[in-house]
Amino acid sequence: MRPILAGFISAAALAACGSGSAAAPVAPDVSSDVNVTLTPVVEAEFPWGLAFLPNGDLLFTEKDGGLNYVAGGEGEATQVTGLPPALTEGQGGYFGITLDPDFDSNRLIYVAYAEGTDTDNGTAVIRARLSDDHTSLEDVAEIFRADSRDTAYHFGGRLQFANDGTLFVSLGEGFKYMxxxxxxxxxxGSLVRINSDGTIPADNPFADGVDGKPEVYSYGHRNIQGLYYDKSEGTLYETEHGPKGGDEFNIIKPGANYGWPVITYGVNYDGTIITEQTEKEGMEQPLTYWVPSIAPSGLTRLSSDVYPGWKGDFFVGGMNGPAGLELVRLRLEDGKVTERENLFKGEYAIRDVVQAPDGHLYVATKDLDGIFRVDLAE
Known part of the structure; x- marks a missing residue:
C-alpha cells in the first residue's frame, strides 16, 4: 500500500482557532519509500488496549468484553475472567493494559476501566496476577480511582511504567468539566503518577498536597488517549484529543500545565470559539497538532529494524474526525517533529498501536475489525 498524503493546516483554519499568536511547530507531510499493509491476526469487538507478553503471547482489552488472551499473538482469543464490572455506557468500558516491569517473576498486570454508575464514576486501575494457564486473574485489587464525575465521556485510560517503577495513568476531564x-x-484532565501499589511517590510535583493533589503529575489536559514512556530516554510522551481540531502530541514534564481549555488550536464542535488564545505564558505547547482532528489514540515508538528507515519514529493511531482513520508516523529530531506521514488513510479507525517482541507493529481497530499486524508490502 502506498501512503496517501494529507494536506496541512491552512491559514484560515489557524485564524479560526487562535488569536494570531505564534503557532506550535508543525512538520511537512511526507511520503516515504516504505510500503506497508495490514494483515488481520485476531478477531475482536471494540478492542481498546494491547499488551504483549515477553514470549509473544497477547493480552488485549475490549471496551465491553473485558480481557482476552491470544497464544502466540495471533489466532483465536480466549476470555480471561476476574475483572471487576465496568460502566460501559457512552465512552466507558475497559481501557488500557500494561505489564508489571517484573512480570516474568510476578505475573502482575494492570488494567484501567470506567468504574461506577452513570451519576458517580471515574477511571480506576486494578492490579492482578495472571494465572499460570492465562484463563483468570487472581488477587485483584483496585489501586487507583480518579475523582468522581456524572458523565460517561472522556476517561483517558492509558497506562505506562517508568524506569523507576512508578505507573503513569492518563485521565480525561469528563467533557463538561473542562x-x-x-x-x-x-x-x-490530569496525568497521575502512582507507585505500583497505589501509594504516592514522594517526588511527585504536588506530593505535599499544597499546590495540587499529590497524585497529579501534569494537568491542563483534555483527554489523553495515547501514552508512551521511552525507557532509553526516560521521557514520557502523550497524545490527546482536541475538540474540533487541536489534537496534540506532547512531551510530559512534571507539574506542567498543558493549557486546556485556556489555550487550544481547536474550536467547539458547532464551530464556536472556545478561546482566542493558542499560547500563554506558563502553559506548554505541543510538539505538533492536528487540524482537522484525527482523534489520536494509541502511541508507540519503533525500536526495531523491521521497517527500513523508521527505527526511532513514533506511531499514532487515528480513529475519528475529518482526518482520522489512519496510522500516523512522526519523526522527532532535536525535540522537533520533522516528518509526518499518514499510513492506511481512510481504511480503519485505529484505537491502539504497540510493538510486539518480534519488532512488528500491531494495531487494534476501534470498531469490529479486530487486530492487525503491520507488514511490509511485497
Whole structure:
C-alpha cells in the first residue's frame, strides 16, 4: 500500500482557532519509500488496549468484553475472567493494559476501566496476577480511582511504567468539566503518577498536597488517549484529543500545565470559539497538532529494524474526525517533529498501536475489525 498524503493546516483554519499568536511547530507531510499493509491476526469487538507478553503471547482489552488472551499473538482469543464490572455506557468500558516491569517473576498486570454508575464514576486501575494457564486473574485489587464525575465521556485510560517503577495513568476531564482541567487539586484532565501499589511517590510535583493533589503529575489536559514512556530516554510522551481540531502530541514534564481549555488550536464542535488564545505564558505547547482532528489514540515508538528507515519514529493511531482513520508516523529530531506521514488513510479507525517482541507493529481497530499486524508490502 502506498501512503496517501494529507494536506496541512491552512491559514484560515489557524485564524479560526487562535488569536494570531505564534503557532506550535508543525512538520511537512511526507511520503516515504516504505510500503506497508495490514494483515488481520485476531478477531475482536471494540478492542481498546494491547499488551504483549515477553514470549509473544497477547493480552488485549475490549471496551465491553473485558480481557482476552491470544497464544502466540495471533489466532483465536480466549476470555480471561476476574475483572471487576465496568460502566460501559457512552465512552466507558475497559481501557488500557500494561505489564508489571517484573512480570516474568510476578505475573502482575494492570488494567484501567470506567468504574461506577452513570451519576458517580471515574477511571480506576486494578492490579492482578495472571494465572499460570492465562484463563483468570487472581488477587485483584483496585489501586487507583480518579475523582468522581456524572458523565460517561472522556476517561483517558492509558497506562505506562517508568524506569523507576512508578505507573503513569492518563485521565480525561469528563467533557463538561473542562474548566476543572486547570485545577491540579482535581484529577479531571490530569496525568497521575502512582507507585505500583497505589501509594504516592514522594517526588511527585504536588506530593505535599499544597499546590495540587499529590497524585497529579501534569494537568491542563483534555483527554489523553495515547501514552508512551521511552525507557532509553526516560521521557514520557502523550497524545490527546482536541475538540474540533487541536489534537496534540506532547512531551510530559512534571507539574506542567498543558493549557486546556485556556489555550487550544481547536474550536467547539458547532464551530464556536472556545478561546482566542493558542499560547500563554506558563502553559506548554505541543510538539505538533492536528487540524482537522484525527482523534489520536494509541502511541508507540519503533525500536526495531523491521521497517527500513523508521527505527526511532513514533506511531499514532487515528480513529475519528475529518482526518482520522489512519496510522500516523512522526519523526522527532532535536525535540522537533520533522516528518509526518499518514499510513492506511481512510481504511480503519485505529484505537491502539504497540510493538510486539518480534519488532512488528500491531494495531487494534476501534470498531469490529479486530487486530492487525503491520507488514511490509511485497
Amino acid at each position: 474548566k476543572d482541567a486547570q485545577d491540579p487539586h482535581i484529577t479531571h
